[in-house]
Amino acid sequence: MFSFFKRKKTEAEQAAVEQSAPEAAPSAAPEPAPAPAPASSQAPEQPSLLRRWFGANGQAEAPQAAPEAELFPETAERPTTEAERKTSWMARLKAGLAKTSNNLSLLFVGARIDEDLYEELEAALLMSDAGMDATQYLLDNLRRKVKEDKLLDPAAVKNALKELMIDLLRTLEKPLELGRHEPLVMMIAGVNGAGKTTSIGKLARHMQTYEQSVLLAAGDTFRAAAREQLMVWGQRNNVTVISQASGDPAAVAFDAVQSGKARGMDVVMVDTAGRLPTQLHLMEELKKIKRVIGKGMEGAPHEVLLVIDGNTGQNALAQVKAFDDALQLTGLIITKLDGTAKGGVLAAIARTRPVPVYFIGVGEKLEDLQPFKAEEFVEALLG
Structure with missing residues (x-):
């Protein structure tokens, strides 16, 4: 960290400044110079960098950020609280994935748990770019879970698919x-x-x-x-x-x-x-x-x-x-x-x-x- 200090003027420099300065009004009393701030003999404490986490596990450790409106004018109206930021983020993420979300969610509306549902799920997952390997993996495990847990309600089957997908994607979840x-x-x-x-x-x-x-x-x-x-x-x-x-x-x-x-x-x-x-x-x-x-x-x-x-x-x-x-x-x-x-x-x-x-x-x-x-x-x- 660098500190910048004002250099003290020499007597010759000070005299030159006084000669070039305009003559002060007779009635104007010179203002007293502000008292210099006490010098600190101790360097400011530096934050520890050991095992600092940045990502999924690090949100609670983030210090208060400087105002971003000066650097990023487009973010001046951003949400201010953590709850507002999370709500805003989820809304934008849902909007970005709305097409796939609609295709998958609509399959469970009033659906019967039969082979037709699995075929429609397979088509929807492939359309979402999940690929054949991941699609087959999810459907095989969903069939097994529906059978073992005797799931008959479409909402329960949908929740089962969500759990399987979370478990699959959690392998990618790692903080920097x-x-x-x-x-x-x-x-x-x-x-x-x-x-x-x-x-x-x-x-x-x-x-x-x-x-x-x-x-x-x-x-x-x-x-x-x-x-x-x-x-x-x-x-x-x-x-x-x-x-x-x-x-x-x-x-x-x-x-x-x-x-x-x-x-x-x-x-x-x-x-x-x-x-x-x-x-x-x-x-x-x-x-x-x-x-x-x-x-x-x-x-x-x-x-x-x-x-x-x-x-x-x-x-x-x-x-x-x-x-x-x-x-x-x-x-x-x-x-x-x-x-x-x-x-x-x-x-x-x-x-x-x-x-x-x-x-x-x-x-x-x-x-x-x-x-x-x-x-x-x-x-x-x-x-």
Whole structure:
């Protein structure tokens, strides 16, 4: 932490100031100088970073955030209490998943518990992008549960499906743990248009509410204006951005890690160029960036996150597989669940490649990116 003090003027400087100052009115008595604040001999206490949790288990630990209206004017009217924020978040999440929710919920209205219901459920789950594996898993277990518990009421069958889906998605529920390393180095990947750079900006602001100092690296030197977009988020959050006008992205990442270590930062986030998993030469470049980050700090990157557009359906599962094979992903961020996203792809991920989902997003505002919680998600999906 830096402290800035006023330098005391020399006698010569003071005399020069008095000569250049306008002559005071005879009747005006000089005001007494304010008493200097007592100097503190003790440095301000720093928050402990040991085992700080950020995510599903960390909400209660979050300190009071600074007012966000100055940085994000669009959030000036956001709900003020925790209950209001939760209600607002659930309303937006339900609205984003409304299409799938309606398709599934309507099946249980006045339904008979027979083979026709299971066939309709199968079609609805497949339409929600759950995939064949997850759909078959849910239906097999639902049949078993209906038989064992002798369920005859459609509402009870619906609740049984909700419980099964929560249990399935809970394998993806994991908080992002801060304070394990100094700095914690995070590498962010994703295809173009997934909302990667915007998610980085939101994450930086969220981490600041947990008293984390953040440094960003503009490693996306491939896409036009990507560096400028990250610089805007850096200005909004008052965060330094390490960048080069036209440089090797691995070099930018290395410089950022070194700078983060030298400055004693808590978190360093490295943006990377968006690319399709079929672009093998670009995927090799991602591997190179990861290797170079490791040379800058042993064991880094500590988190390798993939940002996925929730509207891409089963293609999202293919992205998870490809990027996980190349980079060994530690977490996912699912964005844009406020559009035509169907939501079932999370079930497919849970069954096929259960990489933890750290955050989900339903819009452009800061509060539209929240930690993933299986129970909340299924409640929005099935009502």
